[in-house]
Amino acid sequence: MSTVTTTVKPVMPAKHYLNDNYGIRSWLLTKDHKRIAILYLVSLTFFFFLGGIFAALIRLELLTPQGDLFQSDTYNKLFTMHGVNMVFFFLVPSVPATLGNFVLPLMVGAKDLAFPKINLLSWYIYMVGAFFSLATMVSGGVDTGWTFYTPLSSGYLRTHVALMAVGIIMAGFSSIFTGLNFIVTVHRMRAPGLTWGRLPLFVWSNYATSLIMILATPVLAITLILLALETVFHIGVFDPKYGGDPVLFQHMFWFYSHPAVYIMILPGMGVISELITCFSRKRVFGYSFVAFSSIAIAVFGFLVWAHHMFVAGISQYSAMVFSLLSMAVAIPSAVKVFNWTATMYKGSISLKTPMLYALGFIGLFTIGGLTGIMLAALGMDVHVHDTYFVIAHFHYVMVGGMVTAYLGGLHFWWPKITGRMYPEAPAKLAALITFIGFNLTFFPQFILGYLGMPRRYHSYPEEFQVLNVLSSAGASVLAVGFLLPLIYFLWSLKYGEVAGDNPWGATGLEWQIASPPPTHNFHEVPVVTEEPYAYGEGVAGVH
């Protein structure tokens, strides 16, 4: 461990993974998990802002009740591409492929992931998928909604469903390979002394995420393959005109897409565990409960898919079963929230930017999760299904939860990744702006949904306008909140303060090595003898 006092300014290490090798080839053919994480970071950032532009255009259109900014078909493409890009090309890979790829091997004391070449392959497969997605957009886009319900998508629209399906399948395979890599790494490459009970919770979360990735994503692949075949050859699998069942498509689609939302949120929860412990200088409250709750979420997450289909024509009795199970899946998340809060009790809390994001996560995820329970309640769901209530719910958990956690993690590990600190004051301001903008954007949507405004509506009755204007105003603030980090992170690459090995005084193997780390991570194999988050007396002071 390194002790940093104010009299010795840290310096950048002479050789590290970024300057070890120069040139395009050394990046495009790298096997270093850290460089692959950076490759992902760049691609994901691109898709985040692309999806964000679509969102901005949507909110711009919804300022007025009439559909006067775009034609209907264009608007339908906007919300479809917003959903597809955000879900498949940003959220699913976000934490695992960037922070997970970078930090997970460090956390287990390994020199790399189990299969570095497959790691690089997963990025290339992602890029192929990204290419298909962009090709779809350029050739006119898809307007089926990101859920691709049949028979609309298989027989009634002339847009490039099959092309988009291929892109999503590729992105799915990319995530399967990432998950496979993580599972084998966690099982087989832990440092001596690093038992499962000593793993950081970030590893537990990513492990649970990986389990979902490998089991659920193949079902999406086959569903989309069948959809693509249906669209091109009209084979009749999902179209009632040819004897197929459109509700079967929904079952197969949601069998993946519900666990997918846990793929999206679990890694974020792992980040929060790291942030809360570090910035409260405390071990986590109820470690085993938090660790096993990740596995519980992964398991239960497979049992609840038809809660997206309560009014889709399933039998009342299966609806009741799925509603009951959906209540069960919320409990482990609640346990996490309570444990994080209890971790702060009698801690020593500092409100650095990552902690601000972590606290924002807990608040917003709680609201998002509880509104999820509201949706799981059958009598309630009948009224608010397919309305803006659902949109508000999932943006609270996805943006208020996941994106917030992602930003928090990015700020936390930025010094480790780049060797430099981001500027604290603008960062705190951005966090605040994001929080305000987010709530202003999405809270009115709960009300809109209960009022009855349906999803995917290009134009709407006049009485909904005030709330829509509020929401769009919030979106503009949120956009600023998201743009600021882009600017100051890039700024910090050149002008940021040199961070040193452990600017936060955090526990964890990743903080015992230089920032940025050497290519091979550890000079000697570390041996672990303590529990995680051992923030007892005598740990390094804060930078």
Add this chain to the structure above:
Amino acid sequence: MQFKLPLFPEQASSVAIQVDAFYLFLVLITTFFSLLIALLILFFIIRYRQRPDREAEQIHGSTLLEIVWTVIPLGISMVIFIWGAVLYYHIENPPANALEIYGVGKQWMWKFQHPGGQREINTLHVPTGRPVKVTLISQDVIHDFFVPAFRVKNDVLPNRYVYSWFTPTVPGSYHLFCSQYCGTKHSAMIGEVVVLKPDDYAAWLANGKAEGSLASMGEKLFQEFGCVTCHRPDSGARGPNLQGLYGRPVRLSDNRVVVADDNYIRESILNPNAKIVSGFQPIMPTFQGVVSEEGLIQITEYIKHLSSQESDPLNNRTTPTELRDNEVPTIQQELQQGNQPAPTPGKKP
């Protein structure tokens, strides 16, 4: 821009109040727990902020607390589940005496047919004070029948009937939204549910230019398509007797027993081989592509109104007919040629 800021839709059905009450309960729970967490966090970050004179206290955990905050949320969520399920059961199951209206959704409009034959497009007139059951089907993609003021919603599927029921309570005009994305003009597939007091409703019905009730139009189709050639009450008929059939159980050739509801009738017309009534041959041709959705609705209404005769529709045949292909021309051929098939084929040697 209008400065209206409503928070709740109107409560215009008997179930709206119940849904709103449930919603209020859920909002209270959500607010309570969100505030609890938020206030705790706020308190902690102030009370336990980093100070030079204090170290954090390393607490492992407390199994008791874990149990408490697992069991209590579980209990609350079970209450929520039960309340929601009971309410849902009520929302999904119409009472027996409901006024039956049929609706067909298609890109991008709604077509409604009242039992008396009145037709509406994008508007639905209903009376207050009695349950209304709307049987719905789509002509193309999946739509959704959503009336926020009634708090009811159901996806409208292209291959089978679904239904939605409500008892309107307050006269007025309410939005009908399609809330399952259905293509270009999804947001324009908006209709209006006009709730009238019973007298006004009766007056509206009387004014409607009906060509005859749904059942009478169905009877016409029944004759036109030649259904009557086989589906007759006499013992020599080649098809099951449809009088008194609706709503009764039917035994099939594979010994299953199904109930003859709307979906059964529709399937039997479009895909007759799927369910063959015990004692009958699979000779009925399919009318897929021949009958429209509205036609199917009219025929179904007609069948519903056939009064029951003395014979029990369950096994109302004593001797099955044996047909040999080389002896009897197929039914379709007959229909194509415009022939009336022999009225009593009887048993062939």
Add this chain to the structure above:
Amino acid sequence: MSTNQTITTQTTTTDTTTTEHHPALAHHFDSMEQQQGASTFGMWVFLLTEIMMFGGLFTAYLIYRIKYYDAFVAGSTSISVSWGFANTLVLILSSFTMAMSVWAAQLGKRKAQVRLLIATMILGSVFLGVKAKEYYDKWDECHIPGHVIGKGFNAWGGCDVNNPRLGNIADEIQEKAKDAGVTVPEVSAVQTARQSEIFFSFYFAMTGLHAFHMIIGLGLLAWLTLRANRGEFGPAYFTPVELGGLYWHFVDIVWIYLFPLLYLISRHKHVA
């Protein structure tokens, strides 16, 4: 957290020519054991994902089979059980030669490895050849679903004007029923034949996905053969062959499921 300087490597192999840095040892692994264990585990995880993918397809197939049982039986009569059975034997034999090649690799028998891998590839190609013949038959008989490929789906006598029996499933239904002493009118048989289109959709999707995996498998085997020929595999390091074997056995097992699901339901007696 303390970081003691401890290097942990274990060499338990008895091969005296192996040093601590076997040429195939990747830099991020500590030992060949760890590498081999991780690689094998990774392949099992990958096969698990494949099971989920085929599983989704099988589930959809089973749902439609229950819904359209007669049509599925009828469709199944038009694919040849003999060829399917022959293919099954071919694949099982190829799994045997594959397993033997892993054995040969473990013992460092270079020539045997190469020969057995080549035998596996030949058998795999035979399988694909038979499949191609079956696909051609389907094309000829107008049993390809949809109306984009070939002459369009027609299973009720309209495939060839001069030969109304070609690909005529409606005929098959009536014949089979007659053998069982039941009369099925033409109208009914034609309707069932129409519904069999969905059977063929699944037939092509399932066997197509399987064949796609076999082609990839052949590519892997070719690459393994090249490496085996260079003498890369021996007792200290045969992991790639082992993983190739796992993959090949998996592809074989998928076929063991496909064969009864697709071909053997036609063996069922006619259902009135």
